[in-house]
Amino acid sequence: MTFMPWTQALEVGIAEIDEQHRWLVEQTNALHDALQAGASRAQVGALLEGLMDYVINHFIAEENLFARLGYPEAEAHQAQHDLFNGQVMSLLDRHEAGEAVGADALELLKDWLVHHILKVDKAYVAHFRAHGLG
Template sequence: MSFMPWNDEFVIGIERIDAQHRWLVDLTNALHDRLQGRDDQGPPIGELLEQLVEYTMNHFIVEEVLFQRLGYPEEEAHRAEHDRFNRQIIDLLYRHEDGEAVSLQALELLKAWLTHHILKVDKAYVGFFQQKGVTA
């Protein structure tokens, strides 16, 4: 069983965003497997963290461009959530680069944040997006 199993609860119904969320969940699982020693053939932890930082930032840009283009009324609060998370994962990467081991506790926080953000914060914009005709 994976650390953060993907399930239908994570599907928000907007294809591009669902695909990006799935990739983030898969990357979180890959990082977990690497930390647990289950995948010694995959990318090193630092590379996985770099991918996480890069992909998360790109994903957030996709959402934020849609917020701006559609006039999403909760844009500022949602963007603040993104900024907080970006700071957390960048800090995790920097600490790793400084020689600090990435802990399972840090990964649990990542999992909790992603789960909350997808299930609560992102799902909050779905109705608004659908009213504006965004489904893909």
């Protein structure tokens, strides 16, 4: 069974954003599968770093849309992004220090992605559509 199945409920209806979210879910599942298969520390580290890089780029893409479309909740949304970046960086630091963080990373990713997409990201959809996106 897939650790975190992609469902229609996770779609915000904006193709660019949905594609990025789907990739994040797929990579979360790849991390899960790698851990289940006994991946090396180096492999886990590479997956975590790849996720972090992609998350940063995804956040930049969203934040650029906020600026372009004058999203009124941009500052609060960006604060959520900053918090998550800090949590993932902490996991990376712990991994680099030799700690096994795979299970923590999976739970953080799953909980955060579901909450963030279903609650925080869906909040901007109406604004984006009202300004011609979607």
